[in-house]
Every structure is written in C-alpha cells, then in structure tokens.
Amino acid sequence: MRIAITGVTGSIGTQALEVLEFLREKDYEFELVGVSAGSNKEKMIEIIKKWKPEYAALENVELESFNKTKILTGIDSTIEMLEKSKPDFVLVATGGAIGIKHTLKAIEVSKRIGLANKESIVCGGNMLLEYAKENNTEIIPVDSEHSALFQLKLGDIKPSKIIITASGGALRDWPIDKLNEVTVKDVLNHPVWSMGKRITVDSATMVNKGLEVIEAYHLFNLKKEDIDVLINRNSHIHAIVGYPDGVMKFHYGVPSMKIPIAYSITYPERIYEYEFPDLTLEPIKFERVDYNRYPALKLAFDILGNQLLQIVYNAADEVAVQLFLEGKIKYTEIYKLIYQSIDEFINKNIEINEFSDIILTDEKVKNFVKGMVL
Numbered sequence: 001m002r003i004a005i006t007g008v009t010g011s012i013g014t015q016a017l018e019v020l021e022f023l024r025e026k027d028y029e030f031e032l033v034g035v036s037a038g039s040n041k042e043k044m045i046e047i048i049k050k051w052k053p054e055y056a057a058l059e060n061v062e063l064e065s066f067n068k069t070k071i072l073t074g075i076d077s078t079i080e081m082l083e084k085s086k087p088d089f090v091l092v093a094t095g096g097a098i099g100i101k102h103t104l105k106a107i108e109v110s111k112r113i114g115l116a117n118k119e120s121i122v123c124g125g126n127m128l129l130e131y132a133k134e135n136n137t138e139i140i141p142v143d144s145e146h147s148a149l150f151q152l153k154l155g156d157i158k159p160s161k162i163i164i165t166a167s168g169g170a171l172r173d174w175p176i177d178k179l180n181e182v183t184v185k186d187v188l189n190h191p192v193w194s195m196g197k198r199i200t201v202d203s204a205t206m207v208n209k210g211l212e213v214i215e216a217y218h219l220f221n222l223k224k225e226d227i228d229v230l231i232n233r234n235s236h237i238h239a240i241v242g243y244p245d246g247v248m249k250f251h252y253g254v255p256s257m258k259i260p261i262a263y264s265i266t267y268p269e270r271i272y273e274y275e276f277p278d279l280t281l282e283p284i285k286f287e288r289v290d291y292n293r294y295p296a297l298k299l300a301f302d303i304l305g306n307q308l309l310q311i312v313y314n315a316a317d318e319v320a321v322q323l324f325l326e327g328k329i330k331y332t333e334i335y336k337l338i339y340q341s342i343d344e345f346i347n348k349n350i351e352i353n354e355f356s357d358i359i360l361t362d363e364k365v366k367n368f369v370k371g372m373v374l
C-alpha cells in the first residue's frame with residue numbers, strides 16, 4: 001500500500017510515523033510515498049532522511065534538495081505531492097481549515113482516507129461526504145470518538161442515541177469566575193491527552209467537542225436530539241451508542257491516538273498492538289456538562305447543520321486560539337469572539353455552493369476576528 005501523510009510534522013503526523021514503524025516490524029506491506037507540512041523545516045528534514053519518501057512538500061518555507069526525495073514547496077505543494085505520489089491511502093493530519101483542500105485532493109487521488117482533520121467535515125459537511133461518495137473513496141475517521149463510533153456501528157442497526165465523551169480539558173476544576181485569569185501554560189496542561197496546541201486549548205473551551213459533535217452529525221447522519229456529550233475524566237470511554245431497547249455499547253480503550261490512527265491504516269484488520277487497560281483500577285464514571293463553563297459547546301449544538309455557521313464557528317476559533325496563544329486576548333475572549341462572529345455572519349447572505357465558497361468564507365471570518373482585536 002502506498003501511503004501519504006499531510007501534516008506529518010504535527011502531533012498526529014508524528015504518532016502516525018511511530019505507528020508505521022511498528023507496522024514495518026510486523027511486516028505489514030506499505031511504502032511511505034509522500035509527506036507534507038507547513039513550516040517545520042528541521043522536523044521535515046529528519047523525516048525525509050529517515051523515511052526517504054518519493055515526494056515531500058513544505059508549504060511555507062524553502063527546503064534544500066535531497067537525493068531520493070523530490071522536494072516541493074509553496075502553497076499548494078501538498079496538492080502537488082498528493083497528485084504525484086499516487087497514494088492508495090492518505091492520512092490527512094493537517095491542522096486547521098486549510099486541511100479541507102488536502103482532504104478534497106486526497107478524495108480525488110486515493111481510494112481510502114484516514115481523516116484526522118476534523119475541520120474538513122465541519123466546514124465541508126455533507127458536500128464533502130457526497131464528493132467522497134462520487135469518487136468512491138472511503139473515509140475512515142481518526143478522531144478517537146469518531147473512530148470509536150465507526151467501530152461501534154459496524155454492521156449494526158442504526159442506534160437511536162450517540163454519546164460522545166469529553167475529558168473536560170485542563171480547566172475542568174477551575175472556579176468559573178477565575179477563568180478570565182488563566183494563562184496559556186494553565187490551558188496547555190491537559191490532564192489526559194498530549195496533542196497539538198490548538199486542540200489542547202479547544203479541549204479546555206470544549207470547542208473541540210463542539211467540532212466533534214458537528215463532525216459526528218455529518219459523518220453518521222444523525223439527528224441533533226440523538227447526540228449527547230458526557231464528561232469521562234480519564235478518557236477511557238471514547239463513545240457510546242444506544243438502542244431503542246435500552247442497550248448501550250461502550251467503546252473502551254486507553255487514550256492513545258496511535259490506536260485510531262493504526263486502525264484507519266489497517267482497517268478492517270487490527271494489526272497494531274497495545275496493552276489492555278486494567279479494568280479493576282478505575283470505576284467507569286460520567287458527569288454532565290455544565291454549559292456555563294463550556295458555552296462554546298452549547299453554541300455548537302445551536303448551529304448544528306448550518307454549514308455557513310459551522311465554517312464561521314471553526315474559523316473564528318482558529319484565529320481566537322492563535323491570538324490567545326500569542327498573549328493578545330484573554331482565555332474567556334475566545335468564546336466571545338466566536339459568538340460575535342456568528343452574530344456578524346448569521347444574517348449575511350452568503351451561500352455555500354462550491355468548495356471555493358468555504359475557503360472564501362473561512363478567510364472573511366478570520367479577517368473579521370483579526371479586525372476585532374488587532
């Protein structure tokens with residue numbers, strides 16, 4: 001199998017390479033034919049030296065040439081890498097809405113995608129899923145909750161209830177009236193998962209859970225009222241499906257993204273190995289979500305199914321989180337900026353008919369948020 005990875009220098013990309021190392025030891029047959037990233041030149045050079053892919057793309061900085069690897073640079077070099085490397089499987093692990101371009105190209109050039117970039121479904125919605133269908137390309141979700149749902153629903157009748165779990169993020173026990181004082185360091189100190197910076201901040205605000213609710217709604221063709229979110233502090237339960245007769249199936253597993261990454265690559269086989277969790281160590285416990293602490297999750301439910309507002313929600317958060325990480329706004333302003341952006345764009349007559357409308361709208365919202373702060 002010819003494999004390509006976009007966003008190879010990031011948290012998911014790095015873990016994917018570790019999974020590939022494991023699979024190689026198990027004699028799983030594959031070739032890493034293409035990789036891409038944004039600006040992390042040092043890491044990209046390490047990856048090229050170790051893996052010698054046929055193509056490597058770096059979008060935002062120049063890169064010297066290599067013997068065995070063709071180097072592509074500039075915006076759209078990921079697209080070129082995907083076209084030229086002819087992968088059978090693409091892991092789309094790019095961070096941010098820019099990843100939608102990579103998912104669309106991956107849909108065109110390969111037969112199966114491991115989709116980590118949740119923004120693709122949040123912004124592309126059913127349009128993107130239709131496009132995958134037209135191209136006969138299978139999408140295997142990599143987000144742990146969606147991988148869990150995908151596995152739970154396999155070969156089964158449609159559940160009448162879906163529960164996605166959340167860890168609650170780094171600030172789950174902070175007094176709500178102290179949230180406007182938290183520092184970047186406080187927020188990046190995630191209790192369970194080790195992830196990229198944006199998703200770690202998004203876990204604290206639960207924007208990440210909001211994006212996941214939207215992703216699940218589209219991926220599994222759900223009704224809004226059938227989706228719920230519960231806090232499971234140690235993130236051992238990733239998702240639950242319930243049936244009309246009251247039976248609920250839980251997906252239990254230790255919190256490691258390598259498991260869903262590996263599953264997306266080797267599906268329907270399970271070649272990756274990991275120890276079983278010790279079931280006697282901790283009770284299985286859930287808590288209700290306090291929407292005063294996590295208003296952004298409530299907002300995600302409010303806009304569910306409205307593609308324009310889903311694009312706005314994601315774009316506003318992407319910029320707001322960046323501004324927070326740069327020390328330009330307070331933590332509590334992230335939600336305010338998302339809310340103000342929804343308020344601004346809700347009555348604008350913007351139609352999303354083409355994929356290019358998504359990119360344009362994403363840019364407009366990002367400029368709006370920057371204009372509010374800078």
Ligand SMILES: NC(=O)c1ccc[n+]([C@@H]2O[C@H](COP(=O)([O-])OP(=O)(O)OC[C@H]3O[C@@H](n4cnc5c(N)ncnc54)[C@H](OP(=O)(O)O)[C@@H]3O)[C@@H](O)[C@H]2O)c1
Nearest residue numbers: 007009010011012037038039040094095116117118195196
């Ligand atoms: N981390 C997790 O545990 C996790 C779990 C579930 C889902 N996800 C989703 O997976 C995606 C990646 O998350 P992450 O945590 O791995 O993020 P991350 O650590 O910030 O990595 C993002 C990756 O995207 C690359 N990138 C950014 N702009 C690019 C561009 N224009 N062209 C090509 N590559 C570009 C980055 O390259 P440079 O760093 O070189 O600029 C980096 O390799 C996100 O959509 C996230 O929501 C992540």
